[in-house]
Amino acid sequence: MHVDMNAFFASVEQRCDPALRGKPIAVVGSAKRTVVTTASYEARKLGVKTGMNKFEAKKACPSLILVIGDNRKYIDASVRILEILKSFSPKVEAYSIDEAFLDITGCLKPFGSPEALARAVKERIREGVGLTCSIGIAPNKLLAKLASDMQKPDGLVIIDEAGKAKLLEDLPVGELWGIGPRLTEHLGRLGVKTCGQLGRFPASVLRERFGIIGERLRLMGQGVYSSEVVPIGQEEEAKSVGHSTTLPADTSEKAEIKRYLLKLSEMVGARAREHCLKGGKVCLTIRYPDFYTFSRQRTLPVHTNDTRAIYASALAILESMRLRTAVRLLGVSISALAKGSGQMALFEEDRRREKLLEAMDEVNRSFGEYTVTWGTLLDEGGGSEDDTGVISPAWRPVGVKRVNVK
DNA sequence: TCTGGGGTCCTAGGACCC
DNA sequence: TCTGGGGTCCTAGGACCC
Numbered sequence: 168m169h170v171d172m173n174a175f176f177a178s179v180e181q182r183c184d185p186a187l188r189g190k191p192i193a194v195v196g197s198a199k200r201t202v203v204t205t206a207s208y209e210a211r212k213l214g215v216k217t218g219m220n221k222f223e224a225k226k227a228c229p230s231l232i233l234v235i236g237d238n239r240k241y242i243d244a245s246v247r248i249l250e251i252l253k254s255f256s257p258k259v260e261a262y263s264i265d266e267a268f269l270d271i272t273g274c275l276k277p278f279g280s281p282e283a284l285a286r287a288v289k290e291r292i293r294e295g296v297g298l299t300c301s302i303g304i305a306p307n308k309l310l311a312k313l314a315s316d317m318q319k320p321d322g323l324v325i326i327d328e329a330g331k332a333k334l335l336e337d338l339p340v341g342e343l344w345g346i347g348p349r350l351t352e353h354l355g356r357l358g359v360k361t362c363g364q365l366g367r368f369p370a371s372v373l374r375e376r377f378g379i380i381g382e383r384l385r386l387m388g389q390g391v392y393s394s395e396v397v398p399i400g401q402e403e404e405a406k407s408v409g410h411s412t413t414l415p416a417d418t419s420e421k422a423e424i425k426r427y428l429l430k431l432s433e434m435v436g437a438r439a440r441e442h443c444l445k446g447g448k449v450c451l452t453i454r455y456p457d458f459y460t461f462s463r464q465r466t467l468p469v470h471t472n473d474t475r476a477i478y479a480s481a482l483a484i485l486e487s488m489r490l491r492t493a494v495r496l497l498g499v500s501i502s503a504l505a506k507g508s509g510q511m512a513l514f515e516e517d518r519r520r521e522k523l524l525e526a527m528d529e530v531n532r533s534f535g536e537y538t539v540t541w542g543t544l545l546d547e548g549g550g551s552e553d554d555t556g557v558i559s560p561a562w563r564p565v566g567v568k569r570v571n572v573k
Numbered sequence: 574t575c576t577g578g579g580g581t582c583c584t585a586g587g588a589c590c591c
Numbered sequence: 592t593c594t595g596g597g598g599t600c601c602t603a604g605g606a607c608c609c
Contacts, residue, residue, distance in 0.1 A: 195577095202577050217609095220576055263579095263609045347607050379583070380606095411578060448601095458576075464602060498578090559579040561609040568579070580608080588601080 168269040168285065169303045169311035170252065173320035175265035175560070177207040179244050180234045182297045191215065192232040193224055199415045204236060204560065208320060241265075244296055245564040249399070251291045255284065258398045261563050268308055270396040285323050305331070309392035312344045331390040336363035343387055353377070354384075362388045405567040408444065409500025410434040417456045417493040424494060428481050429474075430544055431499040436474035439501060440528055442567045445470035446501025449480040454496035462498070463488065470505050473524060474541075477501060 172178070176194040181187045191210035193203040203224050206215040214227040224231055245264045252259045258270035271284060278284040285302045292300055301322035303314025310331060314324040326334060340362055341351035357376070359365050365388025373381035386392065397403075410431045418424065428451075439446065450464040463484045471477065481499050512518045530539045537544070562568050 198577080200575090200577080204577075218576075222575070266609075345607070349606060406581070409579075413577065460604095462603070466601075496577090500580095559577075559609080561579045578609105581606105582608105583606085584604085586602090588599100590598080590600105591596105 168256075168271050168281075168288075169305075169308065169315040170248075170267045170269065170288065171301045171303075171312075171315040171319075172248070172265040173299050173301060174205055174207055174211075175244075175298075176205040176236055176241055177210075177234075178298050179240050180237075181207060183240060187232065187234065190232055191228055191230055192234050193219075194234050194236045195221060197235045198413065200413050242564045244298065247296050248292055248298075249564065251295055252288065253399075254291075255288055258396045260396045261399050263561050264563060265560060268311065268396045271304070281325060282323070285325075289321070289323070307390075307392040308394055308396065309344055309387060310390055313338075313342065316342075335366065335388065335390050336361065338362045340365050340388070345387065346384075350377075350384075362390070364388070366390075402566065404506065405442075405444070405504060407450075407500050407502040407504065408435055408439050408446070408567060409450070409498060410438075411452055411496055411498030411500075413454075413496045414494065417495050419490065419493045424485070424497065425482065426543055427497050428485065428499060429478050429541060431497060432478035432481055433474045433540065433544070435499050435501055436472050436477050436524075437528060437531070438567065439472035439504075440524060443507035444504045444567070445472045445507055446477070447503030447505065448501065449477055449484070450498075450500045450502065451481045451484040452496070452498030452500070453490070453494055455492050456495050457492075458495070460496070464502075466503075470503075472501075472507070473520065475520075 177192055180192060180194060181190075187207075189209060190207070191213050192207045193210055193215055194205045195201045195203055201221060203215060203217055203219045203221075205217065206224075210228060210231055213231070215224050215231060219227070221233060224233075241264055249259060249261055249267065252267055252269055256269045256271050256274045260268040262268055271281065275281060275284060278287060281304045285304060289300060289302060292298060299321040301315045301319050303311040303316070303324050303326070305311040305314050305326040306328055310326045314326045315322065317324045338361060339351075340346050340354050340359060341348070343362065346354075353376070354360075354365065357368070357372070359368055366385060368385060368388070370382065370385050373384050375381070377384060412427065412431065414423075414427065446467070447470045448464055448466050450462050452460065452462040454460040465480055465484055467476070467480060477499065512521055527539045531537065
């Protein structure tokens with residue numbers, strides 16, 4: 168079963184504020200250069216789409232109400248929804264803040280049928296959280312996700328073994344989870360437009376053209392998909408931790424760029440320390456005003472989650488390049504993660520450093536982010552302004568990918 | 574007075590080694 | 592009168608997802 172909350176952020180806002188109900192609204196970030204994260208169905212009807220900037224959205228729909236997103240509300244709703252889902256099946260996967268997969272094999276007895284179970288889930292979410300969702304039920308995750316997308320809002324679609332071939336025969340390949348615009352284009356050039364065609368296409372050609380994914384593409388066209396539901400708490404460890412930000416204005420100012428790098432390094436370091444993760448590599452991402460985006464990565468001599476070490480490495484990467492123009496976006500991430508051993512540092516100086524970071528993190532946990540921070544971040548215009556950016560729907564309510572609450 | 578931010582996975586090319 | 596073949600690791604970029 169795949170549960171997909173309908174226009175999640177927008178619906179939460181409409182539930183919280185009756186004045187927004189029935190109106191075209193769009194949830195955006197507080198930053199100057201922000202985009203629509205979610206539009207209400209009323210707004211979608213009038214042409215507002217996810218990813219539009221504020222001005223585009225207003226142009227498409229002058230009556231649009233822009234609402235600045237509030238992460239806490241979404242996490243709270245997400246956690247409550249997951250609690251409800253866990254009462255239906257022990258195997259619930261938190262796929263994103265507003266989507267979940269449930270393995271309902273063996274959970275049907277009290278309900279009699281998958282449909283009755285789904286109706287009970289929808290009822291509980293509506294009563295408990297005041298939101299609607301679309302539910303898809305199918306023999307595997309690929310088809311369940313497809314099914315939940317077929318009826319919105321408040322939908323319920325069941326695909327069974329008997330019905331899947333008929334459904335897939337004329338379905339455009341791009342509708343499938345995992346086949347995006349580029350793959351759709353490539354397949355189209357091979358004469359493959361529908362899932363039916365994909366499922367019958369020679370595996371050898373697909374393999375030659377698409378490598379390792381080719382093998383899976385043909386099976387996907389047939390509706391065959393083997394990945395399991397990954398229950399909460401049994402996810403693989405994260406492979407990278409990163410933050411990026413689009414600056415309020417493009418800049419070539421070295422001092423300003425450095426302050427943002429320090430801020431991003433602190434955000435990454437703090438999150439890594441919170442989860443006892445250390446990175447063996449640091450990656451710096453830069454985007455120019457023309458949207459050309461590139462990254463440079465460096466291997467560290469030792470794994471770290473120390474803000475200063477991350478910053479020093481990011482800065483060294485920056486110093487090693489010649490910037491072509493001003494900078495629009497900066498990003499810092501760490502990868503090659505290792506779980507902190509908990510082993511005490513060898514040298515007195517390192518031990519003192521670790522204690523300092525621990526103390527800072529604890530103060531910030533108790534009194535709020537950036538209660539204690541580096542002096543440079545307090546300088547004027549250094550990115551210390553209250554700029555929450557846009558919430559990321561890909562985040563999860565728990566674990567390393569927990570949404571950043573501010 | 575354009576175009577967010579969080580990830581994962583795969584590929585290709587080069588360095589390096591035997 | 593010329594330069595094999597196997598492997599691993601690293602980096603950069605791109606496709607895809609919410």
